[in-house]
Amino acid sequence: MLEEIRIQNFAIIDRLELTFDTGFNVITGETGAGKSIIIDAVDLLLGGKADGSFVRAGADKAVVEGTFALNKTVRAQVLPILKREELEGESDDYVTLAREVKSNGRSTIRINGVTANADVLKSVAILLVDVHGQSEHLSLLNPKSHIDLLDRYAELTEMRLALGALVDKVNTNRREIKRMTEDEAALKRRVDQLKREVEEIDIAELVSGEEDTLRAE
The missing domain is CATH 1.20.5 (Single alpha-helices involved in coiled-coils or other helix-helix interfaces)
Incomplete structure (x- = not known):
């Protein structure tokens, strides 16, 4: 789950830090207060397209950073990716994602403080968060996610990863x-x-x- 998100110089946000508790969290506010901007920041963090227009007027760059707690099932899927890409953090229970976007549209991706590419970010992010909205693409509609959902339901994720490791050796x-x-x-x-x-x-x-x-x- 997303435990904490830090947003700086993103759209109309100067600096914002949000901490989420376990369970159901609600963000409320008047129209124009910036609720959708927080969702946009999360989307960027998860591998969304970077755009120089995200940078707050007068700033050089926008920064979004999020810390995610990994439960047993997600940890079993995320850690092999981090290990393969040499992106392990100090703790196996958490992963930190970060995006920096400059006013010219160029962006930098970091996972656990180490520079990474967009493909790796997306492969990790899809295991951490599912964004639901009126026009969002839900993971339930993505055939690539069906095997993961079935394995999670049957509690076969660790067995599948172990089998995958054996196949890699073969x-x-x-x-x-x-x-x-x-x-x-x-x-x-x-x-x-x-x-x-x-x-x-x-x-x-x-x-x-x-x-x-x-x-x-």
């Missing part, structure tokens, strides 16, 4: 066997080539100093 071993086989074939071709060259030299019956003799003639 594929790695297959690639290594293929490489070794190809190396052996290449070595055999090289040996055959050298044998032919030796045979050609023997047939030529070359004599030491023969080149000098030919030049003298």
Whole structure:
């Protein structure tokens, strides 16, 4: 769950820090108070498109940072990604995402304080938050999420990850066997080539100093 979000120089927001409790949280306010802007900031944090218009007037950049607590199921899915990309944090129970957007539209992504790319951010973010709205794309409509939902319901996530690790090992071993086989074939071709060259030299019956003799003639 999202435990804390920090927003700076984003749209009309100068600086804002929100802490969320476990359970149901509600943000209320009058029209124009900035409720939708907070959702926009969360969307950016989760990999949404960066835009220079997000930067507050007079500021150089906008910053959004969020800290997420990982339950057992989500942790089992997120940690392998962080480990693979060398993005582990100080604690396996939390992950921190951050986006910086400059006025020219360029953005920087950080996961646990380390620079990351958009694809990695999205692969982590989709496991952390599902944004529901009138025009939002719900994860229930995304076929790619159906297996995850079924595995969560059947409590098979850890077993699937363990199986995935074994499959990765098998594929790695297959690639290594293929490489070794190809190396052996290449070595055999090289040996055959050298044998032919030796045979050609023997047939030529070359004599030491023969080149000098030919030049003298």
